Amino acid sequence: MKAERILMAHGSGGLMSQQLIDEIFKAAWSNEYLESMLDGALLDLPAGRIAMSTDSFVITPIFFPGGDIGKLSICGTINDLVACGARPLYLSVAMIIEEGLPLADLRRIAASMAQTAALAGVKLVTGDTKVVEKGSADGIFINTTGIGLIPAGIDYRPQQIREGDHIIVTGTMGDHGLSILAQREGLRFSTPVSSDCAPLYAIGRKLAPYKADIRCMRDPTRGGLATVLNEIAVQSNLGIIVRDKDIPVSPVVRGACDMLGMDPLYMANEGKMVIFTAPEKSAAVLETLHSIAECQAAAIIGELRAQPAGLVLITTELGAERILATLEGEHVPRIC
Amino acid sequence: MNLNNDNKYVSSLLQDIQSESRDIALMEVCGTHTMAIAKSGIRNLMPGNLKLLSGPGCPVCVTAQGDIDAVIDLAERPGITLVTFGDMMRVPGNNSSLQEARSRGADVRVAYSPLDALAIARQNRRLEVVFLGIGFETTAPVVAVTVEQARREGLKNFSVFSLHKAVPPALEVIFADPAIKVDGLICPGHVSIVIGLKPYLSLAVKYHQPCVVTGFETRDILEGIVMLLQQIRKGEAQAQIQYKRVVKPEGNRVAQETIKRVFRPVGARWRGLGFIENSGLEFNREYEDWDARRKFDIPEYEDIPIKGCACGQVLRGRITPPACPLFGQPCTPLNPVGPCMVSHEGACAAYYRYRIT
Amino acid sequence: MCLGVPAQILKILDEQMARVDVDGNQVDISIQLVPDVKTGDYVLVHAGFAMDIIDAGVADETMKLLKELQSS
Incomplete structure (x- = not known):
């Protein structure tokens, strides 16, 4: 040509x-x-x-x-x-x-x-x-x-989620969103963080033996983990409680987010999954995930409760519970 | 360089606070405190008799609607590139916001630093780049340095629309109100880096208000509250610094002098508080060429009062956000009616987002 | 109202600018408001500017004071 x-x-x-x-x-x-x-x-x-x-x-x-x-x-x-x-x-x-x-x-x-x-x-x-x-x-x-x-026997839907189920994320939150932000005009900082962009076919294959124990999966892209959790809380009509200290976020991403007034839990991911599993199998699912290269940092971050239905709570470092709200509008860097 | 969190110590601070039995109202006048208090869950751990009120601590929230209208007027003129902090995009004027102006074709860009705006002007000499100068004493010297730099470089296609505000005059208005029911002030950590302790000394003496300049980590805020309670228990009213690792009693003299070189005090309108003498900053004569208001001859726009909105009461600490008749319906972070719901750090937005009742 | 983060000075680039580390991220910031800053110092960064030097020596001073009061 x-x-x-x-x-x-x-x-x-x-x-x-x-x-x-x-x-x-x-x-x-x-x-x-x-x-x-x-x-x-x-x-x-x-x-x-x-x-x-x-x-x-x-x-x-x-x-x-x-x-x-x-x-x-x-x-x-x-x-x-x-x-x-x-x-x-x-x-x-x-x-x-x-x-x-x-x-x-x-x-x-x-x-x-x-x-x-x-x-x-x-x-x-x-x-x-x-x-x-x-x-x-x-x-x-x-x-x-x-x-x-x-495959036969798989039915991943929010309606399958039950009280007591565990929530797993397959790796650190916010890497993709932050690495893209660092490329934008008007934000002159350099970060060693790369996008986590990856095809997660291995998760599907390796977790096949647990198909009866996995209730639902979501990939936390735009709007990040907080948005996915809020969607699931509404669709399952259950309450979600997650522990801030258990949610994997790399210190580099956390530091850059603090500087820009942003929150890693609202940043996009392109190679991560949120998995809702039966509580008795969550440890086994987690162990299996750890055998996948992209899922080394996978962690159990919380569970489902009957109340408050439709809402997501997060336990802070101080031990207090607060609402983890849905993203409103655009997630932009701020100064105040 | 973060504080090491000694859990036992943090619990002892909480216990001290939770053992307080008097009815006490403390006011924080910094949006970053409002957010940190909500996000860390401190507010949920306060005993029922200890109220944390949110004063006029967010420069975005207190920007008058008419001033936003003026900024939009400028942004929509041909050839103008308006650069601003991300917080300003959603703030409604009387009729519109900057994000709406952008959707109508205005060139509005978000930056982290005014230096980024300067770089855009340097690289695009044909653009008229205007930086929207907003913020309190922390941000004013930063913008002042940027303007001095533009002057040194002879950059004529750069200017600043100054909506800067000074905190002490607003505090004076709040505490001069005889109806005010505040027992102590959690003073803004980063504003105080610049202004130091002096402005609070006079508040402490004149209005018998305990004042503690406080940092933003969970431990900082708990320490700040304990220091205030100790003063209240002893019946004292002193100005103290909890955030000693950053804030010096005399403030940052270089920053104070930089502000003085570039700006002079002027009366300014605050959303929810009205006109306050000497609470704004306008350019000194030598820097008039970088004053966007003058350069583009922008008219004054009035503020149309918002019916039913109680932000003025909230900012004065008279009521907490849920007591406003508009709170949650129709006023929400997505459709903010009043200033305190507008900003991420506004008192109403923090209450709404974290469902504090 | 004013977002600020601690950062460590990696290198003074010239009279006006320095490169700092924020938890592994690098940013070039203005040091014009803090003329005495040196490589290795921690500073508080707001909107791309060092606002003041952080004095690690007094970071725990308030804690010591309050602990003494608690035990007394």
């Missing part, structure tokens, strides 16, 4: 579009579904229950420590499927690209998507590309939609 950057012509549907697809996407993601060149992917699915999930990714910057928008777009949808109890199988990819994006960037993103998908054993089976005029998008936006198969 001669051009160094995305031109409007790459979205024309003509020869240049074809070249873009062949030389970048098909080259990176090659599989029999893409090769068939049909208007959609024809999939033979095994019998059973199917989970389907969709997510759009509009992150700035598109490359960040620990990942990039491509990797993120694969992990995000895979992790949603894992949270549904599904084994992720197939993903579709739709891209909206801003005119002028360097082709080298697009190649890097496509390669990163291929690598992440291969790691998780999923195939990128159909896609779409649109090009918009400069200023109409911010580099590149990606949507992925995925489907996965739910």
Whole structure:
């Protein structure tokens, strides 16, 4: 391809579009579904229950420590499927690209998507590309939609959660949110923290033996742990109590959050899961999680109670209980 | 450099506080204290007879609606880039907020430091960069240094919209009120780094108010409360420092002089408290070129009173937030009516968020 | 009202700026309000400025005082 950057012509549907697809996407993601060149992917699915999930990714910057928008777009949808109890199988990819994006960037993103998908054993089976005029998008936006198969006997839903159940988080909170924040204009600090962006397929596989004991899973992305816990409290109509001292947060993330007036419990994660389990099996689930590279810091952080239904309480260092509220509005750095 | 938390000692402080049997009301006049007291759960551990009231301690909350209108007017003018601390984005003026102005196309950016705004101006000479100078004595010298730097560099596309406020004149207004029922003052730790102990000495003497300059860690706040209780038990009214590792009695002289070089005191409007003499800061003549109000000829906007809102009473410590008729319905952090619900650190927001009753 | 965090001076960059460590994060801050600051000092940082030097020597002074009062 001669051009160094995305031109409007790459979205024309003509020869240049074809070249873009062949030389970048098909080259990176090659599989029999893409090769068939049909208007959609024809999939033979095994019998059973199917989970389907969709997510759009509009992150700035598109490359960040620990990942990039491509990797993120694969992990995000895979992790949603894992949270549904599904084994992720197939993903579709739709891209909206801003005119002028360097082709080298697009190649890097496509390669990163291929690598992440291969790691998780999923195939990128159909896609779409649109090009918009400069200023109409911010580099590149990606949507992925995925489907996965739910093995028999798995039913992860908030309604399954019971009083006394334990809550596990699979690692430190806020790493992704903080690493992205450090890249933003107007915030000149450098942090050794990388995004935790990772596909959590291993959690699904390794926890399969505990399917009867796991009630529900959620990935605490936007809005962070606090938001997930509040959603679950409302949906299960139970009270949640978590212990501040047991929630894993790296000292670096805590320090940066203190400086910026932010709270790690409201910061986004892209490689973590919140798992609700039967109390008698929580220790075994935790031990299994510790055998997964991404889950070394997993911890039991609290439990479900009958009251106060629909609310989340947190036990502070002083031993007092207070409300852990849902995020209102945007979580921005503050000074006062 | 955090305090080591000796659990036994912290429990002994709590026991001391919980053993208090008199009816006592302490006021904190710093939003960071309000938040720390709520977040650490200290408020939930106070005995019923010991009330912690929240005074006018959050510069975002006390910014007048008319002043927000003026800022929005400026932000929406073509070619203007307004840089502000994140806290200001949601604060409503009479009709709108900065986040709404941004959605209408204004170039409004969030920064951590005024130096970030200066850097934007330096790198984009064609932009007119205005920093929204908000905050008390802690932030005023920081902004003053930034303006001095802009002057040294001859940066003409940078200016500051000063909404800075001074704490002591507001405290004077609160304590001069004969109806006020406060037995001691938890004084703001970081404002006091700059102003020192002197302003509290006169409050202690004139209004017989025990004053303790207090830090922000859990142990700091408990120590501050115990020190106040000890004064109250003895019938004393002194100005003391708990936060000794940072606050010196004389304050930070360099910061005080920097404020004086760049700004002079002027009367200012406070949301909920009204007009207070000498409580604002405007630019000295040598720095007028960096005064956004003058540079862009921004008109004065009036404050339209908010019907039913009791923030004025809350800020004076006369009532706690749940006693306001608007609290929780319709006034919530997502749809704030009054100033104390607006800011993350506002008294009403802290009460709402942590469901304190 | 005024968010501040302790930070340790790693390096004085010039008369105006220093690089500090905040729990493993690095920030360049102004030291113009604290002209006497030295490498290794702890300072209280607000809005990208050192506001004053933290005196670790007196950090526990209030505790000692209150403990004495409690035991008396």
